[in-house]
Amino acid sequence: MRSRFAFTLLPLTLVAGQQIATLTAEVHPSLTWQTCTAPGSCTTNNGKVVLDANWRWLHSTDGSTNCYTGNTWDATLCPDDATCAKNCALDGADYSGTYGITASGSSLKLNFVTQSGQKNVGSRLYLLADDNNYQMFNMLNQEFTFDVDVSHLPCGLNGALYMSGMVADGGMAQFPTNKAGAKYGVGYCDSQCPRDLKFINGQANVDGWTPSSNNPNTGVGNHGSCCAEMDIWEANSISTALTPHAADTPQQTMCTGDACGGTYSSSRYGGTTDPDGCDFNSYRMGNTTFYGPSMTVDTTSKFTVVTQFLTDDGTAKGTLSEIKRFYVQNGVVIPNSESDIAGVTGNSITTSFCDAQKTAFNDKNVFADHGGMAAMGKAFEAGMVLVMSLWDDYYAHALWLDSTYPTDGAATSPGVARGTCATTSGVPSDVESADAAAYVVYENIKVGAINSTFGSA
Template sequence: MYRSLVFAASLLSVARGQLVGTEQTETHSGMTWQSCTAKGSCTSKTGKVVIDANWRWLHVKGGYNNCYTGNEWNTTACKDNKSCATNCAMDGADYKGTYGITASGNSLQLKFITKGSYSTNIGSRNSEFTFDVDVSGLPCGLNGALYFVSMDADGGLKKYSTNKAGAKYGTGYCDAQCPRDLKFINGEGNVEGWAPSVNDANAGVGGHGSCCAEMDIWEANSVSTAVTPHSCSTIEQSRCNGDDCGGTYSADRYAGVCDPDGCDFNSYRMGVKDFYGKGKTVDTSKKFTVVTQFIGTCNAMEIKRFYVQGGKTIANSASTIPGVDGNSITTKFCDQQKAAFGDKYTSKDKGGMANMAKALANGMVLVMSLWDDYYSNMLWLDSRYPRDKNPDTDLGSGRGDCETTSGAPADVESQHPDATVIYSNIKSGPLNSTFG
C-alpha cells in the first residue's frame, strides 16, 4: 500500500544483504526541526531524509540489469531469498528528479507523481510533537501520512550481516500491517512465494512480512484525517511468515503480532462532520499546525490532539457517538468505541496503550509519505467503509464526504498527478512547549 516512504532518521530519540550500487550517488537532503524545553525555548537541529529501500533501483551487482521489474523478480539473479541478497544491489536516489521529494529549511514537499528520465514514480512515511501541514492539494483517495514506527535506527545493519546498505539507503522498514510487499527483509530478498499484484503493476506480496509497533500521528487528505495507535505484542521489528503475518496483505487480517486496525480518532467518524475539511472549523484549504500530546504512561497514557490555525488554538472535536466519550484516545475511549461500532478489538490482545507507550519511550523512526490505496481506495479514511454499510444505522462506517466510487488509484493517478503535501516546522518537547 505504501507507494513511497521518506524517513527522517535523526528526529526524536532515533540514534545512529542488500548490496550497495555505485551508479547513482546517495546524497541526503537536510531538514531542520526543533527540540523544545519550554514554550518559546526551542533549539534548531538538522536531520536527513532518506527514501525507503523498497522504491529504489535494484539491479544486478556490477551491472545494469534489473533484479526487479514491474512486479516480478529476475529469476536468474534471485533464485531464492539468500541469493538475491548476494547478487543484487540497491542504488542511490535522485530525490527530486525521480521521486518529487524536495527538502528546504524546515519543510519537506512530497509530490504524488514524478516523471523521471527512466521511470514514473507514484507517491513518495510523555511529550508533545508538532508540525505544520498543507493538505490543500490532496483530494479523495490520497493519504499524506506522517507517523512513527519501531524499526531499527540503523536499518538492521548490525543485526543482519548480509545487509550492507543500512539506514543510509532506507532499509529495515516495518509497520503494524506487517507488510509483505517489501523486497528485502532482515538482509534477505523476499523472493520465495512472491505473487505479483493483480491490480498494481509495481507491487506484489512475498512469503515474509516485517512487523513492528506503529503510531499514526497523521493520516489525512483535505477531506478527512485520523490519528491512530497500532500496538504490537512484539514491539521491535520482527519478520513473519505468510498469512501468519496478518494485516492488509494476508488472508487472516488478525493473525499476526500487531493490531492492524488500531484505535482511531477521526472526527467525521466520531459524529462531527463540520470539524475538518475545506471551509470547516479546521480549514484544510490553508496551512495549519497539528499538535499531538502523549500524557501519562502504560495503560493510562492519553493521546491528545490540538490544531492551531489563524492564531487560534482549536481543541479536537468531542465524540457525539452515543456511549463514546471524549476528544482524545485513551483505553476507556477505545473500549467504548469498539463496543459502539461493533469493530473487532485486538488492541488489548497486543498490549494496548501500555505497549504503545513502551514503543514511544524506546524511540521510534519518523516516516513521511504520500500514497494511494490499491486495496480499498482509501475509503476507510475518507468515505463510507465498508461500502455495504449505512452510516445512518451502522455507526462508525461514515468516515468522510468522499463518494464510495472515489479513490480508485487509476483515477487518482490520472486526474491528480500534481497532488502534493508539505510538512514543515517540526518540533518536539515537553507538554505545551511547541505551540501557543
C-alpha cells in the same frame, strides 16, 4: 491504517535491496527540526531525510541489470532469497528529479506523480540523525508538533506522518547480509506486517512471491515486516485520523505467510500486531463539520497539528494513558472535536475511549488484545522512527479514511461513515491521472515537553 499497498507503486526499476551500488550518489536532503523545553525556547537540529528502499533502483552488483522488473524477480539473479541478496545492489536516489521530493530549511514537499525517465508515484521518507542512523523518538510525556498543507490532497490520497518501530541502523548490526541500512532507507515495518517489501532482515522476499493482480509493480512474498506503529497523522483535505497500533513485540520482527496478519494476509488478525488500531477521525466520531474545506479546521490553508502523549504519572517513566490532539490555525488554538457517538465520550484517545468505541462500532478490539495503550508506550520506550509519506491505496482506495467503509455498510450505522468522499473515489488509476499534481508539505517539526511547542493549551 488499513493498507499501504500503494507504497510499492514504483517505476519498473525502483525496488529494495541490501548491497550498495554507486551508479547514483546517495545525498540525503537536509531538514531542520526543533526540540523545545518551553514556549519560545527551542533548539534547532540539523537533520536529514532518506528515501525508503522500496522505491530505489535494484540491479546486479556487477552491472545495471534489473533484479526486479514489473512485478517479478529476475530468475537468474534472484532464484531464492539468499542468492538474490548477494547478487543485487541498492542504488542512490535523485530525490527531486525522479521522486518529486524537495526539502528546504524545515520544509519537506512530497509530490504525488513525478514524470522523468519513468513515472514515479508517491514516496516514503525517514528522518535521519546522521547519514547512517535514523533519528529515534520516545514520545512519553512529550508532544509532537508540525505544520501541514493538505489543500492539494483530494479523496483517495493519504499524506501520512507517523512513527514506526524500526531500529536505528536499519538492521545492519543484527543482519550482516544487510549492507545498506538506514543510509539507503532499509528496515521498514508497520502494523500491517507488509509482505510487499522486496527485502527483509538482510534477505530478499523472492520465495513464494506472487505478483499483484491489480498493480503492475508490486506483489506479496512469504515474509512480512512487523512492528508497532503510531499514526500521528493520516489525512487528505477531507478527513484525518489519529491512530495508535499496538504490537506484542514493539520493534521490527519478520513474520511468515498468513501468520503475519494485516492487509496482505488471508487472516487479518492472525499476526502479532493490531492492524486496525484505535482511531480518532472526527467525521467518524460524529462531527461532520470540524475538519475539511472552510470548516473549523480549514484544510484550504496551512495549519499546525499538535499531538500530546500523556502518561499516568506525568513523567517519561510513566505508562502512556492519553493521546491528545490540538490544532492551531490563524493564531487560534483549536481543541480536537468531541465524540458525538452514543456511549463514547471525550476528544482524546484513552483506554476507556477505545473500549467504548470498539463496542459502539461493533469492531473487534484487537488494540486491547495486543496490549493497548501500555503496549504503545513500550514502543516509544524502545524508540521509534519518524516516517513522512504520500500514497494512494490499491487495496481499499483509502475509503477507510475518507468515505463510507465498508462500502456495503449503512452510512447511518455508527463508525461506517468516515468522510464525504464517494465510495467510487480513490481508484489509483483515476487519482494518478486526474490528480497527478497533488502534493503535501510537512514543515516546522517540533518535539518537546508538554505545551512547549505551541504555547499553553
